Amino acid sequence: MAYITSVESVFEIIAEPNRRAILALLVTSQQSVGQIERRLRISQPTVSKHLRVLREAGFVEPTVDAQRRLYRLKPEPLQEIDAWLEPFRRFWSAHVDALERHLDRMAQANPPAKKKPKAAKTRRVPNRARPKGEAR
Amino acid sequence: MAYITSVESVFEIIAEPNRRAILALLVTSQQSVGQIERRLRISQPTVSKHLRVLREAGFVEPTVDAQRRLYRLKPEPLQEIDAWLEPFRRFWSAHVDALERHLDRMAQANPPAKKKPKAAKTRRVPNRARPKGEAR
């Protein structure tokens, strides 16, 4: 007993790869358990167990169709994740702005002589002021 | 041995509540390990261990400052989560559209007599067509 575990956060739910695969599958259209089982190549009990978790967390909702259960996506929990990302979006757009201003100043100081497209993958942002004291 | 575990998905990283708390703390400004320890009230080894995980996953990056390590946020992994959400955003905005069209038709059929702002929290979307055959 003691099923206090049922209060799982949405983040723990989507941490499981099979569950993310199920969600990705359902985003197209609703699917029966058997369809999910076949398309994702995972055993039927495993699918049912994951669907149970997803259902109890509000990610999916079943429609009874005789012996079948057609599961479809519900948006709310995923929107919760979307909302959680918001402060971070503000963070990285601020950094992009800073980078752009920086590049603007660079281009203004010494005009672009030669385009040198190196590793354009992981950009770095200029260092911030670095306070010395620990300050509680 | 067999530390193949280092290839953790970003979703497993943010599944841990303390790690999310650390990220939320760093979104404001960079912090030392000691600051994180005090503000979140978690033990120093625990903080260091979580920071290690976050660092190896590219969520954070330390700056050496004498004995201190100032950790700051890096956007890429969180942007990855943001990108993962994209198809689902399309999904639920489609549903909102459907709901709006539905409400428009309703309002057109019988004009709104009385505003009745009930529970505006969990909306439901009209049922879709429900195919009968399993169809492979």
Added chain:
DNA sequence: CACGTATATACCATGTGGCGTATATCACGA
């Protein structure tokens, strides 16, 4: 009513993650 299909659940074994305690490492200052 017996049988096949579709799904859910129980039980078990296993792997792994997180925390606490203890200790190592490193830098700074006296």
Added chain:
DNA sequence: TCGTGATATACGCCACATGGTATATACGTG
């Protein structure tokens, strides 16, 4: 060089989630 502060790591323990196998339940069909 020694002590202190800041951080990282090793080790052991425990809880828990996941998957497999077996079984239960429910529905439709002959």
